[in-house]
Amino acid sequence: MALNRAQLGPRNSLISGKYYRLPAKQPTRKKATAAKAPAAATARTSTKVKTQLSTKQLFGPRYGQVSARSRQLSGTVFYLLSGHGGPDPGAVGKYGSNQLAEDEYAYDITTRLARVLMEHGAKVHLIVQDPDDGIRDEAVLQMDRDEITTPNLTIPLNHVARLRQYTNAINRLHGRYKGAYQRMITLHIDSRSAGLNTDVFFYHHDKSPVGKRLANNIHQVFTARYKRSQPNRPYVGTVSARSSLYVVRNSHAPTVFIELGNIRNDKDQRRFVIPDNRQALANWICEGLIADYRGRK
Numbered sequence: 001m002a003l004n005r006a007q008l009g010p011r012n013s014l015i016s017g018k019y020y021r022l023p024a025k026q027p028t029r030k031k032a033t034a035a036k037a038p039a040a041a042t043a044r045t046s047t048k049v050k051t052q053l054s055t056k057q058l059f060g061p062r063y064g065q066v067s068a069r070s071r072q073l074s075g076t077v078f079y080l081l082s083g084h085g086g087p088d089p090g091a092v093g094k095y096g097s098n099q100l101a102e103d104e105y106a107y108d109i110t111t112r113l114a115r116v117l118m119e120h121g122a123k124v125h126l127i128v129q130d131p132d133d134g135i136r137d138e139a140v141l142q143m144d145r146d147e148i149t150t151p152n153l154t155i156p157l158n159h160v161a162r163l164r165q166y167t168n169a170i171n172r173l174h175g176r177y178k179g180a181y182q183r184m185i186t187l188h189i190d191s192r193s194a195g196l197n198t199d200v201f202f203y204h205h206d207k208s209p210v211g212k213r214l215a216n217n218i219h220q221v222f223t224a225r226y227k228r229s230q231p232n233r234p235y236v237g238t239v240s241a242r243s244s245l246y247v248v249r250n251s252h253a254p255t256v257f258i259e260l261g262n263i264r265n266d267k268d269q270r271r272f273v274i275p276d277n278r279q280a281l282a283n284w285i286c287e288g289l290i291a292d293y294r295g296r297k
Helices: 002-007 055-063 102-119 159-177 209-229 246-250 266-273 275-294
Strands: 076-082 092-095 098-101 123-126 181-190 201-204 239-241 255-262
Touching (some): 092 266, 102 123, 123 159, 181 275, 209 275
Parallel strands (some): 076 181
16 A cells, blocks of 8 residues: 555545556465475385395295204304306206206205205305295206396396396395304306316415315315215315405405316216205205304304
């Protein structure tokens, strides 16, 4: 009203033909409200990320139930890595009319090792996981490409990218268990001349006395078990440093890289196609790990 006082008639009435000014529009003030944080970004951010499949998925219906046998490995953490996987089967050997793929047999032995370690109270992380294989009791393990890297990563085809993905997964988990006894075991099967029968070999980092001790402890069990089960056959597997191996060089946990044999040799193939032999390999590695944990300083 003050803007148009001179233009108004009696009792502040409007006069025809006059122009009147309107007040500028004032910005409306919104009632201040507290911003609501997205539900998933507040209290739930601390929810644990599932880092592996259930034991039933990992070990299959026959072996999915894991019962405690002892607490010898209570407080320990193991990272188990089977060689290759996904788009890369690794070494391939011919067995009659069938093909034997390194990744399938290394994975089966690795899952057997995981299960027996858990039976003794260990915390186990399988780095490569297969959602539907489980522990298999067939002689010929069919090849597939559906393995993943924990927690749910597609395994890359590129060799270095694959190894980097594996070690990154191990090292991320490693930070969760500061102060705990943590070890990494990776299992492989070699491919050499078909006529070459090889034993089980163990590799560690040359600057890791802990890794060397671990390798020696497992090797000692293998030496004793071979002497008992095959007294007429000398066991010539060795322990040596091989720091050039990517996972040995880059894993934060002390690591032992195990070559289980030659997948192209018919004698070595018996070590892999007979399920009881695969279980024996897992059991012997577990014995070596128990011995190492008992003897820690």
